[in-house]
Amino acid sequence: MATHRDETWWKTRAQREEGHYIGAGSLALDPQFADTSRPQLVEREQTRVAFGKLIELMRRRKGWTVEELASEADLDIGDVLLIEDDLAVPPEPRAVYQLAKVFEIPQINLMQVSGLTVPRDPNLRQETVRFAARSQSVEKLSQSEHLALEQFVSVLSRATIESASDQSDTASTNNS
Amino acid sequence: MQEKKTMTLNLSEAEMQTLDELSVKKDLSKTAVLRQALRLYQTIEARLDLGHKLFIEDSAQNDKSELMLL
Amino acid sequence: MNQGGLPVFLTDALSGDGVPATLVTQIGEQQISDWHDYWRPALEETLARLRVIGVPRARWPQTTHWNWESKTKQVVGLLAFRGFAITSQGVTQGLMRVDLNHSGRQATQIGKPLVYVEYLEVAPWNRAEFAKPRYRGVGTALLTAAVDLSLEEGFHGRIGLHSLTQAESFYRDACGMSDLGIDENYDNLRYFEMTSEQATAFLG
Numbered sequence: 001m002a003t004h005r006d007e008t009w010w011k012t013r014a015q016r017e018e019g020h021y022i023g024a025g026s027l028a029l030d031p032q033f034a035d036t037s038r039p040q041l042v043e044r045e046q047t048r049v050a051f052g053k054l055i056e057l058m059r060r061r062k063g064w065t066v067e068e069l070a071s072e073a074d075l076d077i078g079d080v081l082l083i084e085d086d087l088a089v090p091p092e093p094r095a096v097y098q099l100a101k102v103f104e105i106p107q108i109n110l111m112q113v114s115g116l117t118v119p120r121d122p123n124l125r126q127e128t129v130r131f132a133a134r135s136q137s138v139e140k141l142s143q144s145e146h147l148a149l150e151q152f153v154s155v156l157s158r159a160t161i162e163s164a165s166d167q168s169d170t171a172s173t174n175n176s
Numbered sequence: 177m178q179e180k181k182t183m184t185l186n187l188s189e190a191e192m193q194t195l196d197e198l199s200v201k202k203d204l205s206k207t208a209v210l211r212q213a214l215r216l217y218q219t220i221e222a223r224l225d226l227g228h229k230l231f232i233e234d235s236a237q238n239d240k241s242e243l244m245l246l
Numbered sequence: 247m248n249q250g251g252l253p254v255f256l257t258d259a260l261s262g263d264g265v266p267a268t269l270v271t272q273i274g275e276q277q278i279s280d281w282h283d284y285w286r287p288a289l290e291e292t293l294a295r296l297r298v299i300g301v302p303r304a305r306w307p308q309t310t311h312w313n314w315e316s317k318t319k320q321v322v323g324l325l326a327f328r329g330f331a332i333t334s335q336g337v338t339q340g341l342m343r344v345d346l347n348h349s350g351r352q353a354t355q356i357g358k359p360l361v362y363v364e365y366l367e368v369a370p371w372n373r374a375e376f377a378k379p380r381y382r383g384v385g386t387a388l389l390t391a392a393v394d395l396s397l398e399e400g401f402h403g404r405i406g407l408h409s410l411t412q413a414e415s416f417y418r419d420a421c422g423m424s425d426l427g428i429d430e431n432y433d434n435l436r437y438f439e440m441t442s443e444q445a446t447a448f449l450g
């Protein structure tokens with residue numbers, strides 16, 4: 001490694017960073033190690049971001065205002081605003097149930113994404129974190145938002161089918 | 177830099193030729209080629225130990241098959 | 247454990263003064279402790295502040311779920327993976343993990359090995375989303391380490407990475423890397439490479 005670099009050398013190059021964000025790498029969840037004693041401090045936060053963003057994008061895909069979604073889902077406008085914007089307040093189970101109905105997403109999966117139930121499906125967890133990291137906040141759904149949304153909804157719909165067949169496999173094993 | 181140890185390798189004519197060809201193709205010294213091979217071998221072994229599988233894909237044929245490594 | 251360290255300099259973003267720092271050529275217990283004890287709380291605080299002042303999520307950090315303890319444990323003992331850290335003022339200022347198993351995709355260097363930067367993150371207090379980033383030069387120091395490693399390994403300075411969405415202009419404009427476009431197989435992140443010639447210019 002070169003050792004001839006003085007303070008000026010480093011400072012000149014550091015100046016290039018001004019105004020730039022710096023970072024690189026995959027957005028996937030890290031594998032969990034059994035002996036990791038330090039919990040993921042912001043995973044719940046990430047889940048809430050994904051949930052709020054999912055509801056917002058699904059609403060905008062339908063071309064609805066917040067008021068229209070609240071009316072369709074029989075919720076208060078305030079409830080919808082809290083879900084989309086306020087990560088500090090967990091959603092009410094009834095609100096998640098109504099939104100699952102309106103957007104035709106399996107309720108069991110939306111409950112996991114909302115953080116109200118313990119995540120069982122590691123793939124869904126992975127995809128939730130990815131979706132939260134990828135989605136952006138612009139007025140119209142951009143092409144990349146569309147893609148992110150379609151992929152996530154597809155995972156949400158698939159997860160039920162796979163976990164249902166896992167449960168029936170377990171049932172038949174238990175019965176044999 | 178880390179301390180290095182020296183090893184003498186006996187290679188066949190074909191092995192030596194392969195090493196030369198890879199060295200040119202990859203724009204690496206022969207030693208660097210062997211280091212890369214060792215790293216790759218270890219990385220793959222570690223993944224196999226975790227129960228993962230290694231697949232090769234022929235995108236032209238839309239065909240994916242498992243690479244069996246012992 | 248005695249960690250290898252090379253002297254580098256950061257810049258104090260307020261005063262412009264040079265700040266002595268160290269490039270550590272592994273991610274050890276101290277770095278993981280710093281990540282847990284200092285980075286995590288600072289990140290929580292940043293997120294809380296961004297929420298309060300209504301910054302759009304597009305500008306939120308994308309790496310809040312990264313776990314450097316897991317990232318390090320995953321590759322213990324594997325020759326192809328190396329960790330690097332920048333420390334200064336007794337605290338880890340930036341972390342990077344690289345993989346030596348990758349090859350170039352750009353036409354001029356297809357199939358030629360390069361140092362692939364798998365993860366690069368600077369401490370929360372050094373980031374642009376903070377009102378006043380504390381130190382500048384951490385990312386540059388880590389990328390310099392990647393290029394130096396590439397030279398040491400006989401890869402002629404070649405490096406590659408997938409940029410976080412918000413960081414693309416840094417790699418393209420500040421570092422002079424080649425933009426090889428969005429990679430659909432990698433979270434739709436943009437892939438960049440540095441050629442041997444670009445590496446020479448970067449180290450200038």
